Amino acid sequence: KAGVTQTPRYLIKTRGQQVTLSCSPISGHRSVSWYQQTPGQGLQFLFEYFSETQRNKGNFPGRFSGRQFSNSRSEMNVSTLELGDSALYLCASTRIGPNEQFFGPGTRLTVL
Amino acid sequence: TQLLEQSPQFLSIQEGENLTVYCNSSSVFSSLQWYRQEPGEGPVLLVTVVTGGEVKKLKRLTFQFGDARKDSSLHITAAQPGDTGLYLCAGENGGNQFYFGTGTSLTVIP
Numbered sequence: 001k002a003g004v005t006q007t008p009r010y011l012i013k014t015r016g017q018q019v020t021l022s023c024s025p026i027s028g029h030r031s032v033s034w035y036q037q038t039p040g041q042g043l044q045f046l047f048e049y050f051s052e053t054q055r056n057k058g059n060f061p062g063r064f065s066g067r068q069f070s071n072s073r074s075e076m077n078v079s080t081l082e083l084g085d086s087a088l089y090l091c092a093s094t095r096i097g098p099n100e101q102f103f104g105p106g107t108r109l110t111v112l
Numbered sequence: 113t114q115l116l117e118q119s120p121q122f123l124s125i126q127e128g129e130n131l132t133v134y135c136n137s138s139s140v141f142s143s144l145q146w147y148r149q150e151p152g153e154g155p156v157l158l159v160t161v162v163t164g165g166e167v168k169k170l171k172r173l174t175f176q177f178g179d180a181r182k183d184s185s186l187h188i189t190a191a192q193p194g195d196t197g198l199y200l201c202a203g204e205n206g207g208n209q210f211y212f213g214t215g216t217s218l219t220v221i222p
Contacts, residue, residue, distance in 0.1 A: 004154075031208055043155075043200065043212040056209055090154050098143040098162045099204050103154035 002027065004104035006091050012110045018079040021107045025072050025093030031055075032074040033101065034066060037088040049074055078109075086111045115139050116203055116213035124219040125191055133186045133199055133216045141203035144177055144184045145210075149198040191220045 005024045013019050025032050033056075034046040045058035049068035066076040072093075078085055088108050092101040116137045125131055135144070143162040147155035159168050161177035161184065168175045172195075174187040184201055201213040 006154075033210070035212075042214055045210070045212075048208065050208070056207075088152070092154075094208055098160055099206075099208050099210075100143075100145060100157060100160050101202070101210055102157060103147075106152070106154045108152065 004091055004093050004102055006089075006104035006107050008107060009105065010108045010110075012112065013081050014112050015081055015083060017081050018077065019081060019109060020075055020077045021089055021091075021109075023074045023076075023091030023093075023104060025074070025091075026095070026102055029093035029095060029102075030072050031094035031096075032068055032072065033092045033094065034074070034076050035090045035092065036060075037090055037106070038086075043090070046076065081111045083111050085109065115211040116201055118199075118201060118213040118216050120216060121214065122217050122219075124221065127192060127220055127222050128190050131188050131191060131218070133188075133218075135184045135186075135201035135213050137182050137203060137211075139203065139205075139211075140181050141211075142181075142206035143204045144181070145202045145204070146175055146184070146186055147200040147202065149200060155198075155200055188218075191218075193220045193222050196220050 007022045031050045033048040036044045048056040052068045063079045068074045088106045090106045092103045119134045145160050146158045149155040159175045164179045164181045166177045172189045199216045202210045
């Protein structure tokens with residue numbers, strides 16, 4: 001069974017631009033979560049989608065948004081990029097019973 | 113809110129030594145996961161523990177879930193350079209919300 005895939009793996013953007021990241025979960029997993037990881041803050045939860053609905057949300061500004069499609073694939077968007085948005089963005093899909101998250105390789109975003 | 117504290121934050125040991133990493137919380141979790149992450153990659157799930165007092169062994173790695181389901185430990189016997197990485201614990205609250213620990217960066221020197 002294929003794992004979680006994320007595209008692109010690397011991105012370089014400039015301040016003020018926007019970016020869209022994509023995540024395909026493991027087949028059969030309906031829940032997708034997004035995290036931001038930085039050396040100083042560790043893993044910070046952004047949001048979780050289940051059956052195309054945002055079910056949980058972390059404490060991030062409205063510039064960070066996401067959506068999920070009917071095939072469970074998910075995208076996250078960051079608008080008006082700031083230097084502090086430079087991070088590894090991780091997507092995880094959840095297997096139920098007990099709930100276990102499986103992570104993709106991440107997208108490394110650098111904002112210049 | 114950071115609900116899980118890991119200790120130590122950094123650990124550098126010689127190959128062949130034993131080590132223990134701790135994951136502590138004041139919250140009760142339905143289950144707890146341990147992950148290992150290498151630089152630039154996503155965390156890889158090592159184990160999930162669900163029952164208070166549960167002990168799971170994965171080759172040289174032993175995982176224990178506290179009786180009250182608030183804490184956990186990871187013990188590595190005879191560490192090898194391939195064990196080097198960032199170890200993360202994560203507690204799940206039963207509602208598919210995962211709370212990650214602060215991480216323990218392990219370096220095993222050959």
